[in-house]
Amino acid sequence: TINPDRLWDSLMELKQIGAYHDEGTGLQGVRRLALTDADAEARRRCVQWMLDAGLEFRVDRIGNVTATRAGTDRSLPCVLMGSHIDTVATGGAFDGTLGVLGGIEVMRALNDAGIETLRDVEVGFFTEEEGVRFGTDMLGSAVTAGRIPLQHAWQLTDIDGLTVKSELERIGFDGPTPERRPAPHAYIECHIEQGPILADADVPVGIVEGVQSISWQRLTLHGEAAHAGTTPIGSRHDAGLVAASVVVELRRMCDSGDYGQLRATVGTFDIGAGQTNVIPHRAMLTIDLRNPVDDLMTRAEKDLATYVDTLAHQHGVSAEWERMAKTAVIPFDSRVQDLLADTAERLGLGYVRAMSGAGHDAQEIAAICPTAMVFVRGEYGGISHTPREYSTPQACADGTRVLGNAVLTLANQ
Amino acid sequence: TINPDRLWDSLMELKQIGAYHDEGTGLQGVRRLALTDADAEARRRCVQWMLDAGLEFRVDRIGNVTATRAGTDRSLPCVLMGSHIDTVATGGAFDGTLGVLGGIEVMRALNDAGIETLRDVEVGFFTEEEGVRFGTDMLGSAVTAGRIPLQHAWQLTDIDGLTVKSELERIGFDGPTPERRPAPHAYIECHIEQGPILADADVPVGIVEGVQSISWQRLTLHGEAAHAGTTPIGSRHDAGLVAASVVVELRRMCDSGDYGQLRATVGTFDIGAGQTNVIPHRAMLTIDLRNPVDDLMTRAEKDLATYVDTLAHQHGVSAEWERMAKTAVIPFDSRVQDLLADTAERLGLGYVRAMSGAGHDAQEIAAICPTAMVFVRGEYGGISHTPREYSTPQACADGTRVLGNAVLTLANQ
Numbered sequence A, B: 001t002i003n004p005d006r007l008w009d010s011l012m013e014l015k016q017i018g019a020y021h022d023e024g025t026g027l028q029g030v031r032r033l034a035l036t037d038a039d040a041e042a043r044r045r046c047v048q049w050m051l052d053a054g055l056e057f058r059v060d061r062i063g064n065v066t067a068t069r070a071g072t073d074r075s076l077p078c079v080l081m082g083s084h085i086d087t088v089a090t091g092g093a094f095d096g097t098l099g100v101l102g103g104i105e106v107m108r109a110l111n112d113a114g115i116e117t118l119r120d121v122e123v124g125f126f127t128e129e130e131g132v133r134f135g136t137d138m139l140g141s142a143v144t145a146g147r148i149p150l151q152h153a154w155q156l157t158d159i160d161g162l163t164v165k166s167e168l169e170r171i172g173f174d175g176p177t178p179e180r181r182p183a184p185h186a187y188i189e190c191h192i193e194q195g196p197i198l199a200d201a202d203v204p205v206g207i208v209e210g211v212q213s214i215s216w217q218r219l220t221l222h223g224e225a226a227h228a229g230t231t232p233i234g235s236r237h238d239a240g241l242v243a244a245s246v247v248v249e250l251r252r253m254c255d256s257g258d259y260g261q262l263r264a265t266v267g268t269f270d271i272g273a274g275q276t277n278v279i280p281h282r283a284m285l286t287i288d289l290r291n292p293v294d295d296l297m298t299r300a301e302k303d304l305a306t307y308v309d310t311l312a313h314q315h316g317v318s319a320e321w322e323r324m325a326k327t328a329v330i331p332f333d334s335r336v337q338d339l340l341a342d343t344a345e346r347l348g349l350g351y352v353r354a355m356s357g358a359g360h361d362a363q364e365i366a367a368i369c370p371t372a373m374v375f376v377r378g379e380y381g382g383i384s385h386t387p388r389e390y391s392t393p394q395a396c397a398d399g400t401r402v403l404g405n406a407v408l409t410l411a412n413q
Ligand SMILES: NC(=O)NCCC(=O)O
Pocket: A095, A129, A130, A131, A137, A138, A194, A357, A358, A359, A360, B227, B228, B229, B277
């Protein structure tokens, strides 16, 4: 039995690290981008909580932190809980953080109850899950799972040209532990849903069936600068116009139904020099596509590429694509899902099964061991990546109880 | 008779001040934004040339510089030549600069030939013609003409919050002379065409009939940040999508023919936080509209406002408009035009009459005295606001000869 107040207090305490005043919403938000000073401070706070709970902790070479509560048979693979504590620049207090502080709360509850487990139980947090700073999401867990090579991850750069490696060193989280680890017995991640499904179904928790496909690309368009007043419309090579047309086309594709439940977002859009009376010679945008069906994702990417080719050619603009990240649809382990469902039922909590709209560290760890996730309901339609993101203390406790009880079952198998 | 080599040498010398390497074109461009260090250095160079030509110079309170060659009757209003030496961030060596250095060359030629004039002849350059740094074009000449109050101009800010006034002080061009001046007898500005009309007509010079209407507005859209993966398409308040739709709609309006020869340009486009997996909560763009017919400009502005209203409402996004600059169609003085045409004929130079696509200081000075302009042909379709901007030494000399000979006629009236 976990302590809801203790969990809530730690959530609210971590919310202060990287706090900022958000003008748009008038609320206090969290801006704790991976490997910044704020992230470093939050990491140290979590490590302190891990130590307070009597856990042994270690830091691996990509900066992931895990802490262990010893089982009676230490030769057996552990049961792992975890998530991330980095946030986007317009973030809230729950995304990722809940799974980490929930995991630590589970450890405290095991201690309080004096429970011994057969297997080691571990809780961890992974580096740069958001991908907002270094351009690739689920970075730390993808390195752990072996999908992204450590050397590649190390040399990724942020907007100022700082590398993951140098920033790990700077904040003192360039650990000695190998990032590839012996496969755990199972991994469970508790996370806010960040969407409307649980609220629509009016249930406190969700059992996650898997994660939809995610595609991130950067598109740079090269046109030609020219005078806004004198250059006839027909002789322009307007990189900004082509970029804007892509944004509008993406929305059309989503609305068309031709790509199933495609979701497309252009979250960054930059025009070179940026001058009122100069036709833009350069434009850069990122394209975030999501699709619960791999084939439909492939079709969307292909059709988008054709659209850009045709339009760019028409405007005498050249297009340059850069792949930032791509993951296929990842199904979670059905037995771990069933265990989570049974646990929720046992606790008297209503639930639905659902695919995840967001990417999660669990989708990476799923490659090395049986994995599933429990979702926690968010208020306001589950809105996230904004300071309005909010889950009630009750909902946070409910999700953490499902997590803890399922982990306990697994740890004694 | 002006000296083409001496003119060309000074153009090439000033081109070095604010020179930068342009990646897109591989050429050396000029980046000499108003009241920057580069602008200050170019100002000092021009003042030195004015002194070398034996002129008296003065600086007014908005930083405009004028230099006088005394006539025999100093009680008569002067004949004024001028233009600007600030450039856009992706500029070339001719825009504005030609009219100033051409004017100085006319002074030198008058000296060489020992010519006395009845009236004073003046040459000057105006502050922030481009409007790229402080957001309002033709700033110095508009203050001189009384359209924009000095106090308003002084407090305009650049992207870093620096004011016109503090930057004038910093570079030492906060002069003591009143910015409003006794009306000159006439004003002539020589300027590159920055468009294709002269090249298409295969003539070296143009007589400018007037300047089309210019409208600059800044549009800021406020939506709501939310997660790219989890937020259903229908529940988004995507400020970036609305902004991009405006860019595409503007092009449609230009192509439709419903607004005559409307030209629309979105030269700056900025998305708040700029994160791949976050729906943009804010977007800002500038809208540059041009139209040779005032009524059609009014209609375009009105229809655009309606479009934005409707679309923003549809997306649950709010729109905020800011007027940056607006000038109506400005016709030039027909007698000064005829004088320029006669002069071109006398010099054996082919010409056409044309409206200007670009805004010019002449359109402001036209409010206080008879004014017209002579255009000089540009290569590569007259492309401008790019390092590719180029006029031949011959073309520069031809335009300056028309300027000088017409000024001589006016100065003896
Ligand atoms: N949970 C979460 O916000 N993950 C970030 C990766 C994504 O963009 O889906």
